[in-house]
Amino acid sequence: MIPLLSINQLTFKPTKKWEFMVPSTDFVLGPVDLTINKGESIAIIGQNDSGKSLLAKLIVGAVTPTSGQISLNGQQLDPNNTKARASDIRMMFRQSSESLNPGISIGTMIEEPLRLNTQLSPEMRLEKVLKTLTLVGLMPDHYYFYKHMLSEGQQQRVALARALILDPQVIVADEPFAALDPSVRSQTVNLLLTLQAELGLAFIFISHNLGIVRHMSDRTIVMNEGQVVEVKDTQAMFADPEHPSSQKLINAHKALLTY
Amino acid sequence: MLDVNLYDEEHHPSPLQATWHEFKQSHIAVTGLLILGIFVIIALLGPLLSPYDPSTQHTNTLLIPPAWDDNGSILHVLGTDALGRDMLTRLFYGTQITLFASIFTVFVALMIGMLLGVIAGMASGLRSSFVNHILDILMLTPTLLIAIIIVAILGTGLTNAMMAIGLALIPRFVHVTRDFVRQEMNKDYIKIARLDGASQRQLFVTNILPNMVELLIVHGSLAISVAILDISALGFLKLGTQTLQPELGVMIAEGLSTAYIAPWNILLPGLGIFLMVLSINIVGDGLRSALRNRLTH
Numbered sequence: 001m002i003p004l005l006s007i008n009q010l011t012f013k014p015t016k017k018w019e020f021m022v023p024s025t026d027f028v029l030g031p032v033d034l035t036i037n038k039g040e041s042i043a044i045i046g047q048n049d050s051g052k053s054l055l056a057k058l059i060v061g062a063v064t065p066t067s068g069q070i071s072l073n074g075q076q077l078d079p080n081n082t083k084a085r086a087s088d089i090r091m092m093f094r095q096s097s098e099s100l101n102p103g104i105s106i107g108t109m110i111e112e113p114l115r116l117n118t119q120l121s122p123e124m125r126l127e128k129v130l131k132t133l134t135l136v137g138l139m140p141d142h143y144y145f146y147k148h149m150l151s152e153g154q155q156q157r158v159a160l161a162r163a164l165i166l167d168p169q170v171i172v173a174d175e176p177f178a179a180l181d182p183s184v185r186s187q188t189v190n191l192l193l194t195l196q197a198e199l200g201l202a203f204i205f206i207s208h209n210l211g212i213v214r215h216m217s218d219r220t221i222v223m224n225e226g227q228v229v230e231v232k233d234t235q236a237m238f239a240d241p242e243h244p245s246s247q248k249l250i251n252a253h254k255a256l257l258t259y
Numbered sequence: 260m261l262d263v264n265l266y267d268e269e270h271h272p273s274p275l276q277a278t279w280h281e282f283k284q285s286h287i288a289v290t291g292l293l294i295l296g297i298f299v300i301i302a303l304l305g306p307l308l309s310p311y312d313p314s315t316q317h318t319n320t321l322l323i324p325p326a327w328d329d330n331g332s333i334l335h336v337l338g339t340d341a342l343g344r345d346m347l348t349r350l351f352y353g354t355q356i357t358l359f360a361s362i363f364t365v366f367v368a369l370m371i372g373m374l375l376g377v378i379a380g381m382a383s384g385l386r387s388s389f390v391n392h393i394l395d396i397l398m399l400t401p402t403l404l405i406a407i408i409i410v411a412i413l414g415t416g417l418t419n420a421m422m423a424i425g426l427a428l429i430p431r432f433v434h435v436t437r438d439f440v441r442q443e444m445n446k447d448y449i450k451i452a453r454l455d456g457a458s459q460r461q462l463f464v465t466n467i468l469p470n471m472v473e474l475l476i477v478h479g480s481l482a483i484s485v486a487i488l489d490i491s492a493l494g495f496l497k498l499g500t501q502t503l504q505p506e507l508g509v510m511i512a513e514g515l516s517t518a519y520i521a522p523w524n525i526l527l528p529g530l531g532i533f534l535m536v537l538s539i540n541i542v543g544d545g546l547r548s549a550l551r552n553r554l555t556h
Contacts, residue, residue, distance in 0.1 A: 062454055086456050098446040102554050103469030109448075112465060113455045148554050162451070 002074040003035040004202050005059075005089075005170055010068035012058055029054055029226040031068060036170070041196060041203040043213040043234070045249060046223035052206045053094075055223070056172045059204065060091040072169070087117050089170045090163040095156050095179035100147045106133075107143035110162050117166060128165065136161045137191055153184035157191075164195070173205040177212055189216060210253035214238055222246040274469075274553065281549035288545020294538035298531075302358050305351025313352040313505045317343040322521045340510075340524050341517045349505040354531055356500065357507045360421055361486035368425040369479050372432025379433065380440025381459055391437060394430040402427035403489050410498045417490075417506070420499030424489045428482050439474055443467045473550040480543025484536040491532050507532050 011030040029051045036042060044052045057063040059070065064079045071077065077085050093099050101109055107129055114125045130140045136157045147155065156176065163171050176192075177185045189212060196203055207213050213220060213234065220237045222230040224245040230237070241247045272280065282288055311317075317339060324331045325338045325346075337346040379390040397405070402424065409423035440463075443449060452466050493499030494508025502509060507528040514524030 060454060062450060086454060091451065091454055093447045093451060096447060099448060099451075101448040101466055101470070103472075104465065108465070112452060112457070116456050116461065146554065 004038045004040075004073060005034075005036040006071050007032055007034040007059070008069045008071070009033060010058060010070065011066050012054060012063065013066045027051075027226055029058070030228075032228050034221070034228070034231070036202050036204065038169070038202060039196065039200045040219065041205070041217045042219050042221060043217035044204065044206045044221045044223060045208070045210065045213060045246075047245070047249075049225075050223040051226040052223055053174050054226075056091070056174050056204065056206060059170075060089050060172050061085055062091065086113065087166040088168055089172065090166065090168040092159050092163050092171060092173040092176055094175045095152060095159070099159060100155055102147045104146075105143065106145050106147070106150070106158055110158065110165055113162065113166050129161075132161045132165050135164065135195070137187075151184075153180055153188065156180060156184075156188055160188075160191075164199075167199075168201065170202045170204065173203070175206050175208070177207060177209060185212075192216070210238075210250065222249065277553045278546070278549050281552045282545055285545050285548070288541060288549070291538045291541030291545060294534060295542055298354055298358060298535055298538065301351055302355040305348075305355065309345070309348040309351050311345040311348045313349045314344065314503065317345070319343070322517060322524075324521070325523055337527060338521070338523050340514060341521070344505075346523065346527060349510060350507075350527060350531060352505040353507040353510055353528060354535070356417070356504060357487055357490055357494075357532070358535060360417060360490055361483050364421045364425045364486050364490075365428065365479060365482045368428040368482070369432055369475065371425075372429040373436050373475065375429070376433040376436025377440055377463060380437040381444065381463065387437070387441075390433070394433050397430040398434060402431075402485060403492060406489055406493060407496075407498060410493065415498050415501065417500040417504065420490055420493045423493075424486050427489075428486065431482070432478060435474060435478055436471070439471060440467060443470065473547065476550065477543055477547045480539055480546065484539045484543075487532060487536055487539070 009031045011028065011032070013028050027049075032055065044055065046052050054063065058065050061077070061079065069076050070079075072085065072088055100106075107126075110129050110132060111125050114120055114128060118125075120128065129143065133140055133142055138154065138157050138161065142150070142154070142158075147158075150158065156179075160176075163173075177188060180188060192203065193216065195201065203216075205216075217234045220232060220234045221228055222237075222241075222243060222245060224243070229243040230241065230246045232242075237246065238250055241250045282292075317335075320332065320335060320339050321343045322341055323335055323339050326333050326336045328338075331338065335345050335347070337350065339345055340349070375390070379387050405427035406420065406423035409426060410419055413419040413422065443466075449462060449466055452462055457465070490499060491506065491508030491511070494506045495512045497509075497512065500506035500509050502513070510528040511525050514521065514528070518525055
C-alpha cells in the first residue's frame, strides 16, 4: 500500500545572508523520515525551538527544504510549486490577531482558495462556501461577517473552513488549540475528530497540550533540537517514552495529572 | 442550493455603508462634510450662478464694501476690488481653481506614489531599500520649498505649480504605501494566501488593498489641505497662478495693497482658504476614525 504522504530524508539548513552580523547557529532540521496514512492523525510535540513549526512549514511548502523529498500518493512534490500542492495539503496557522484578514468579509476570505485553484463558477463557489461554513459549525450568515465580529473560537472555525474548502487530503495545523478557552477547545477537538471520521483526512498538528495529543492522535512524534527523536503510537508513547526528552515532556504531563 | 436570504433577518451593511454609519456618529465630522459640500457646490455651480465675468472691470464701482455696509450695493453682494471686479464672482471662480487644482494634483500624485510604493513594498532587498532611502532624502525638505525650486526651473503658472506640488507630494505617498505594504506582507493571512497560489497582483488586490483604503484616505485628505495651502501660497508669491486668473492666493496678494481701505478684499479669500482646509481636515479625521471603528466594533 502506498502511504498518503511520505517524507524522505527531508533536511533544512537556514541560509545565512549576513554571516558577520548574526551569531552563527548550527541549527539543522532533520533528516526526517515519516510516512502518514489516510485518516491518521499525528501529533508533533517537543520543546520550544525544536523545529516543530519549521517541519510543518516544510510539509506545506511555505519553506523550501535544503534536501529531501515529499511525496503525496507516491507522486513527488515539486518544492517550488506551492500551487500544485495547495489543494491537497492545507495549512492552518497558529491562531493570532493576524491569521485572518480584517479588511475582507469571511465569505470572500474562504472563497479565495476556490477562486485561485478551481474553475468553479461564482454560484458554485458560493454554494461550496456556504456548505463549508455549515460543516465547521458556523452559519451561512457568517458569509457577510468581518473578522472583528467573531469570537476567537469562531475565527478558528473560519481558518478551518478555509483549510477544508478545497477538499484536502492532509491538514497541517500549527497549535490549533493554543488560543482557545477550554470549552471552545473541546468543541473544536470534537469538530475535528468528526470531520476526520467523515472526510478521511490525515491531520498533522503541533501541540503543547499533551492531554489533547493523547486524546486525538494515533501517533506522536517527539522533536528535539531539529531531530525527530521518537516516533511511536500515542498509547505506547505515553506508557513508555524512551528518549530522555520525551520522558521529560510526558512525565511533566503526568505529574500535572496526579495533582 | 442553500438560499442565503431565507432566514436573513439581520441587515448586513457593506463596508461602505458601515463606514458611513460610523461617520454619522461624529457631529463635527458631519459639519465638516457639510461645509466641504458647500464649497464643492460653489466650485461646480458658482460660475453658472454669478451674473458677472470674473475679469470684467466695473470702472464706476471701485472698492465698494459688501452689501450690508451703508455704502454697499446689492449689485455687488460682497463688494468689489480695486479694479472694480465683483468679489463674489471672483470667489466662486477662485474656489473652483484652488479646490479642483488641489484635488486633481493630489489624485495624480497619489496614484503615482501608490504605484511606486507598492512596487517598492512588494520587492525585497536592495531594490526596495534603494527606493526608500532616495525618497527619505526628498521627504526631509518641505513641500513648499521643493515646489518653489521646481517653479524656478519650469517657470511660473498654475500648471507648473500643480506639477511642482504633485512632484513634492509623491515621495510622501510612496513612503507610507511602501511601509504599509511591507508590514502587511509579513502577516500570516498573506502567507496563507500565498500558499494558496495567489500571484503578487492577486495578493495586493484582494488582500492588501482593502486594508489600505484607510491609509489612502487619511493621507489623501491631509495632502489635499497641504496642496490648497501650497497652491495659494505660490499664487500669493506670484510664482503660481498669474494675476489674470482669480485664484484665492492671488486675490489675497492683490488685495494687500488696499488692505486698509478695503479689508474684505483679503479677508474673504483668506476665509475661503481657511474654511476649505479646516473642513477637509475635519472630514479626513472623521473618515479615519470611522474606518478604524468599522473594523473594531
